[in-house]
Amino acid sequence: MEAAQVRSKRFSILGAARSGLAVAALLRRHGAAVFVSDALPAGRLAAARQELEENGIPYEFGGNTRRVLEADIVVVSPGVPSDIPVIREAVGQGRTVVSELEVASWFCAAPMVAVTGTNGKTTTTSLLGRIAEDARREAIVAGNIGTAFSQSVEGITARGLAILEVSSFQLDHIASFRPAVAIILNITPDHLDRYGHSFEKYIAAKCRVFEFQQKGDTLIYNADDDVTRVAVERRKERAMSALPFSLRGLSPGDDGAYVRDGLLCVRLHGKTGEIVPIGSISIRGEHNVYNAMAASLAATVLGISTPSLRATLKNFKGVEHRLEVVREVDGITYINDSKATNVDSVWYALRSFQQPIVVMLGGRDKGNDYSRLNDLVRRHVKAIVAIGESAAKVKDAFAGLVPVRTATTMDEAVRTASSLAARGDVVLLSPACASFDWFENYEHRGRVFKELVMGLAGDR
Ligand code: ADP
Numbered sequence: 395m396e397a398a399q400v401r402s403k404r405f406s407i408l409g410a411a412r413s414g415l416a417v418a419a420l421l422r423r424h425g426a427a428v429f430v431s432d433a434l435p436a437g438r439l440a441a442a443r444q445e446l447e448e449n450g451i452p453y454e455f456g457g458n459t460r461r462v463l464e465a466d467i468v469v470v471s472p473g474v475p476s477d478i479p480v481i482r483e484a485v486g487q488g489r490t491v492v493s494e495l496e497v498a499s500w501f502c503a504a505p506m507v508a509v510t511g512t513n514g515k516t517t518t519t520s521l522l523g524r525i526a527e528d529a530r531r532e533a534i535v536a537g538n539i540g541t542a543f544s545q546s547v548e549g550i551t552a553r554g555l556a557i558l559e560v561s562s563f564q565l566d567h568i569a570s571f572r573p574a575v576a577i578i579l580n581i582t583p584d585h586l587d588r589y590g591h592s593f594e595k596y597i598a599a600k601c602r603v604f605e606f607q608q609k610g611d612t613l614i615y616n617a618d619d620d621v622t623r624v625a626v627e628r629r630k631e632r633a634m635s636a637l638p639f640s641l642r643g644l645s646p647g648d649d650g651a652y653v654r655d656g657l658l659c660v661r662l663h664g665k666t667g668e669i670v671p672i673g674s675i676s677i678r679g680e681h682n683v684y685n686a687m688a689a690s691l692a693a694t695v696l697g698i699s700t701p702s703l704r705a706t707l708k709n710f711k712g713v714e715h716r717l718e719v720v721r722e723v724d725g726i727t728y729i730n731d732s733k734a735t736n737v738d739s740v741w742y743a744l745r746s747f748q749q750p751i752v753v754m755l756g757g758r759d760k761g762n763d764y765s766r767l768n769d770l771v772r773r774h775v776k777a778i779v780a781i782g783e784s785a786a787k788v789k790d791a792f793a794g795l796v797p798v799r800t801a802t803t804m805d806e807a808v809r810t811a812s813s814l815a816a817r818g819d820v821v822l823l824s825p826a827c828a829s830f831d832w833f834e835n836y837e838h839r840g841r842v843f844k845e846l847v848m849g850l851a852g853d854r
Contacts, residue, residue, distance in 0.1 A: 409471025
C-alpha cells in the first residue's frame with residue numbers, strides 16, 4: 395500500500411507495546427482511523443494508556459473485543475501469537491492482516507536491508523549499522539533491535555539506508571515488504587511453539603524475507619547451512635540475485651563471500667575484493683566470521699568502500715550479552731553470553747575459545763536436546779554449573795561426561811564456577827535457555843552475572 399492511501403482506511407492494532415504504539419502513532423499522523431487493543435489488564439499498561447490518550451487514539455485493554463474487526467486492516471505486533479481467535483476471525487472474514495514491519499515499510503523512502511535468521515541477527519544488524527556509520531552513510535537501525543521501525547522510519551531519506559533486524563514473527567504477516575538486500579544467516583529449530591511445532595512452517599516464515607524481492611534486489615544466504623541452502627534453492631526461480639556466503643568455498647566463478655588463505659573475500663560481478671584477514675576481525679568465533687561475511691557482502695552490494703568496511707570489521711566490539719568479555723580475575727576470563735538462549739548459540743560459543751571452559755548452563759528450557767553439545771563438551775569443557783529451572787535436566791545430560799555442579803542462585807553459580815576454574819580458563823555464561831525462571835529477561839540475567847563478576851575479589 396502507498397503511504398498516502400492510509401488516510402481513507404480504518405486500522406485495528408493488536409498489542410500496545412513499543413511497536414504497537416509506534417505504528418498506531420505513525421498511522422494516526424498520516425490521517426488513518428486507528429484503534430488499539432491489548433489483552434493485558436489495564437494495570438500493566440499504564441504507560442501505554444497515557445501515550446494513547448495523549449495522541450487521542452481509542453483503545454481497549456484486558457481483552458480483544460469484536461470492535462477489532464470493525465477495521466479494513468488489522469496490524470499485529472510481533473509479540474502477539476498468530477493463532478488467537480480475533481486474528482483467526484479477521485482472516486476468516488477476508489480482512490487484511492499485516493505486521494508492524496509491513497506497515498512501517500509503506501513509509502520508508504530509503505532502500506531496506508533486512509537481516510533474519512535464527513541466530514546472529516542483532517550482531518549482524520549492529521555491525522551493518524556501524525559499517526554505514528563509519529562510511530558516513532545516512533542510516534537508521536531498527537526493527538527487533540533498538541527502536542521500532544515505525545518510530546524511526548520517517549527520519550530517513552531516499553539517500554539513506556534502513557537496516558532492519560527482522561524476526562520470523564514480523565515476516566509472518568507481510569504483504570509487500572520488499573528489502574533491497576535480504577540476509578538469511580541460518581535456520582535452526584527455535585520458537586517452534588509459535589509454528590505448530592512445524593520446522594517447515596518456521597523455514598517458510600524466514601524465507602518470506604525475499605518473497606517480494608524483484609530484479610535488482612539481492613538475497614544473501616548461508617550456503618553452509620543445509621536448511622537455508624535447500625530452502626533458498628527450492629525457491630530460486632526468482633528475479634533477485636541470490637549470493638551465498640560460505641567457509642567451505644564457492645563454486646569457481648560464483649559471486650558471494652568466502653575465506654581463502656585466511657582472508658575474507660567478496661566476489662561481486664566477477665570482481666574479487668580481499669576484505670580482511672579473519673584473524674583481525676574483532677568479534678570472535680567462527681559464527682562471527684559468518685556474520686562478518688554476510689555483512690561484508692551486503693556492504694559491498696550497497697557500495698561501501700573496502701577500506702572503510704575493513705576498518706569497521708577490525709574495530710567493531712560486538713553487542714552486549716553476546717560473548718561479551720566482562721573481566722579477567724586471577725587469570726580467569728569471564729564471558730557473558732546471556733543471549734545464548736538456544737543450543738545452537740552455545741554450540742558456537744564452545745567453539746570460540748581455545749582455553750578450557752567452565753560453562754554455566756540452564757534456565758527455562760524450550761525442549762532442548764543437549765546431546766548436540768556432547769562432543770564439544772568432551773573437548774572444551776572442564777566443568778558445568780547447572781542453573782535455573784532446568785538444572786536437573788542439564789545435570790542428567792552431562793553428568794557422564796564432565797563434572798556437573800548445581801547452583802540455586804546466580805551468586806552461588808558464579809562462585810562455584812570460579813572455584814572450578816584455574817588460571818588461563820574461561821568462565822562462560824551461555825545458558826541455552828530462556829531466562830524467565832530467575833530473571834525478567836536475558837539482559838537482566840546478563841547484568842546480574844556481570845555485577846557479580848565485577849564484585850569478585852580476586853586474590854588467588
Ligand atoms: P539474534 O538477534 O538472532 O538472537 P544475536 O546476535 O543476539 O542473535 O546472538 C544470539 C546468540 O547467538 C549469541 O549467543 C551469539 O553469540 C550467538 N550467535 C551470533 N551469531 C551467530 C551465528 N551466526 N550462528 C550461531 N550463533 C550465533
